[in-house]
Amino acid sequence: MKLYVRQRHRVLQVVTKLIIPFVLLFALYVQFHGDYGPGGGFQAGVLFASAFILHGLIFGLQRTRSVLTPSLLRVLMALGVLIYLGTGIVTMLLGHNLLDYAALAANPKTGQHWGIFAVELGVGVTVTAVMVSLFYSFASKRL
Amino acid sequence: MDIAQQLPALVIVLPMLAAPLCVLIRHSALCWALSVFTSLLTFLSAFGLFNQVRADGVIRYAIGGWAAPTGIEYYVDMANASMLLLVSFISLIVLLYAYESVKKSVVKAKHYLFYAAWMLCLTGLLGITITGDAFNVFVFLEISSLSMYMLIAFGSNRRALTASFRYLIMGSIGASFILIGIGFLYAATGTLNMADMAGRIPDAEAQRAVLVAFSFLTIGLMIKSAVFPLHGWLANAYQYAPVAVTAFLAGTATKVSLYVLLRFFFSIFGTEYSFGYMLLNVVLLPAAIVSFILLSLVAIFQSDLKRMLAYSSVAQVGYIVAAFCLATEQGLTAGIVHIFNHGIIKTALFMSVGCMLFRLGHTHRNSLDNLISTMPFTVVAFIISGLGLIGVPLTVGFVSKFTLIGAAMEKGWWLVGALVLLSSLFAVIYIGRVIEIMLFRKVRVNEPAPVGMKEAPLSMLVPMYALIGVSIWFGVFGTTTLSVAREAALVLLGGYQ
Numbered sequence: 140m141k142l143y144v145r146q147r148h149r150v151l152q153v154v155t156k157l158i159i160p161f162v163l164l165f166a167l168y169v170q171f172h173g174d175y176g177p178g179g180g181f182q183a184g185v186l187f188a189s190a191f192i193l194h195g196l197i198f199g200l201q202r203t204r205s206v207l208t209p210s211l212l213r214v215l216m217a218l219g220v221l222i223y224l225g226t227g228i229v230t231m232l233l234g235h236n237l238l239d240y241a242a243l244a245a246n247p248k249t250g251q252h253w254g255i256f257a258v259e260l261g262v263g264v265t266v267t268a269v270m271v272s273l274f275y276s277f278a279s280k281r282l
Numbered sequence: 283m284d285i286a287q288q289l290p291a292l293v294i295v296l297p298m299l300a301a302p303l304c305v306l307i308r309h310s311a312l313c314w315a316l317s318v319f320t321s322l323l324t325f326l327s328a329f330g331l332f333n334q335v336r337a338d339g340v341i342r343y344a345i346g347g348w349a350a351p352t353g354i355e356y357y358v359d360m361a362n363a364s365m366l367l368l369v370s371f372i373s374l375i376v377l378l379y380a381y382e383s384v385k386k387s388v389v390k391a392k393h394y395l396f397y398a399a400w401m402l403c404l405t406g407l408l409g410i411t412i413t414g415d416a417f418n419v420f421v422f423l424e425i426s427s428l429s430m431y432m433l434i435a436f437g438s439n440r441r442a443l444t445a446s447f448r449y450l451i452m453g454s455i456g457a458s459f460i461l462i463g464i465g466f467l468y469a470a471t472g473t474l475n476m477a478d479m480a481g482r483i484p485d486a487e488a489q490r491a492v493l494v495a496f497s498f499l500t501i502g503l504m505i506k507s508a509v510f511p512l513h514g515w516l517a518n519a520y521q522y523a524p525v526a527v528t529a530f531l532a533g534t535a536t537k538v539s540l541y542v543l544l545r546f547f548f549s550i551f552g553t554e555y556s557f558g559y560m561l562l563n564v565v566l567l568p569a570a571i572v573s574f575i576l577l578s579l580v581a582i583f584q585s586d587l588k589r590m591l592a593y594s595s596v597a598q599v600g601y602i603v604a605a606f607c608l609a610t611e612q613g614l615t616a617g618i619v620h621i622f623n624h625g626i627i628k629t630a631l632f633m634s635v636g637c638m639l640f641r642l643g644h645t646h647r648n649s650l651d652n653l654i655s656t657m658p659f660t661v662v663a664f665i666i667s668g669l670g671l672i673g674v675p676l677t678v679g680f681v682s683k684f685t686l687i688g689a690a691m692e693k694g695w696w697l698v699g700a701l702v703l704l705s706s707l708f709a710v711i712y713i714g715r716v717i718e719i720m721l722f723r724k725v726r727v728n729e730p731a732p733v734g735m736k737e738a739p740l741s742m743l744v745p746m747y748a749l750i751g752v753s754i755w756f757g758v759f760g761t762t763t764l765s766v767a768r769e770a771a772l773v774l775l776g777g778y779q
Contacts, residue, residue: 217302224299227291234284237291239347 184266219265357414573600
């Protein structure tokens with residue numbers, strides 16, 4: 140497949156290139172500040188994915204797909220769930236109930252913090268992957 | 283970690299963990315092995331849980347360490363411990379059986395998705411059963427439903443897609459009705475914990491919201507468990523899904539919805555409110571009776587075995603719902619025992635039909651002439667489990683029908699008992715016709731004998747016969763299941779502690 144950049148939307152392309160890093164940064168902020176402020180894995184995942192979707196809309200699906208390949212997305216989807224469940228299993232191995240984050244540190248509050256952090260990371264990864272693959276499957280004929 | 287204490291979580295975590303692992307592994311046989319292994323561990327956990335509950339009574343497990351009304355808890359008593367056992371057992375047996383049939387009917391590149399969806403479906407079904415939180419029921423319902431739509435769509439016939447889509451529409455309507463019902467209950471009682479809700483409903487009963495919640499839940503659960511006027515999705519879904527999926531769903535999906543129905547109407551709303559005030563039996567009993575009479579009649583006229591058994595499933599759900607409508611200990615016992623027994627028989631029947639499908643490539647009734655000469659074991663399996671479906675003595679079907687009719691008589695509903703017998707007669711006709719064709723009808727002379735016809739592979743026969751062995755065991759020693767069902771019925775009627 141020829142990877143070509145359409146020259147007709149120069150303004151859009153330049154603006155997009157400028158915007159994308161900030162979208163990603165904001166997504167990361169929402170992700171990692173989610174345990175203190177509004178936000179969390181789901182919102183951050185959607186924001187993170189929206190950067191890729193924007194890239195796909197402006198530069199064409201081919202270019203986005205070469206960065207985030209469908210098989211990578213599939214791995215990410217599964218990985219997010221595994222991070223989430225893994226946290227639960229670690230708390231179980233530490234002798235507490237499933238997803239009882241207090242087990243994760245000596246201080247229960249710190250434990251809760253870390254637990255939410257890990258779980259939200261899992262959510263974020265999966266949501267990003269699912270959002271982008273939804274976009275792929277609607278935008279292209281094959282996945 | 284203390285495994286005995288973590289069993290309620292493990293039942294859910296194990297299959298949920300297997301699903302993403304399948305996606306990562308992507309190797310057909312390995313995914314199958316992982317799924318079987320997980321299913322085995324899940325079954326063992328469910329078995330352990332069952333024994334714990336039987337010995338020490340109710341187990342409450344707080345997810346995340348947050349105690350009950352605040353957090354989500356898993357609540358295991360006799361009623362759902364036995365359901366967990368049934369669901370995980372059927373999943374294990376059918377997965378063992380599925381390998382060859384999936385290899386043949388599903389594109390190899392998608393096997394890993396098939397097994398991942400299976401594991402998610404198992405997670406959902408077990409989750410619905412084990413959870414003690416009303417909203418959690420909905421979440422797991424969605425997990426199981428979505429993966430079920432996917433599993434059905436794996437069918438090799440292209441109509442599987444429309445069947446799956448139709449189920450998706452109906453199932454989503456059902457699920458949203460259930461969600462609306464739970465939402466109204468939350469509004470009326472201010473809690474999502476089922477035990478807590480049960481305690482608060484008597485004070486909130488006068489509110490219109492509870493009434494609305496009750497109505498929405500009734501309709502939603504009727505769709506999900508395929509009670510008569512709302513069973514439209516079931517026939518196509520069962521017919522066009524891969525046969526292993528049909529066998530799995532027939533034994534578990536509608537059964538779990540029926541369990542939720544039991545849980546809501548008997549434990550949460552309470553028998554008094556559901557049947558004394560809301561007159562649920564006036565709505566459900568006619569639907570149930572039409573279910574088992576009409577759908578048994580419809581089954582007679584089906585020429586495709588899978589479709590015939592699908593309609594028969596709706597009829598059997600009718601028996602179960604009729605038993606619930608009695609709202610007595612006897613009735614509930616009959617219903618629960620039939621959930622269990624029918625789950626086993628119908629799964630075994632679909633498995634034997636799957637063996638025919640595997641060799642013949644289709645399951646039209648009229649081309650099974652003298653099948654006994656080529657596939658004796660499959661045919662014998664079909665006959666044994668078919669007799670179970672009819673309710674011949676020494677089979678599980680007899681145990682449940684006997685209890686059901688006894689319960690109806692006890693309540694003085696003679697007509698219901700008579701109608702159950704009448705519909706059993708219809709079952710004799712539709713099963714009998716198939717048996718007659720398979721045993722006695724000669725192959726037409728001018729038709730060449732099909733080439734390469736032989737018995738189904740051993741990997742399919744062994745799990746099938748294991749299940750049939752279980753069904754015979756529980757048919758002969760029916761008191762085991764009956765006593766468990768009675769304990770479960772008492773727990774459900776007694777409400778939460």
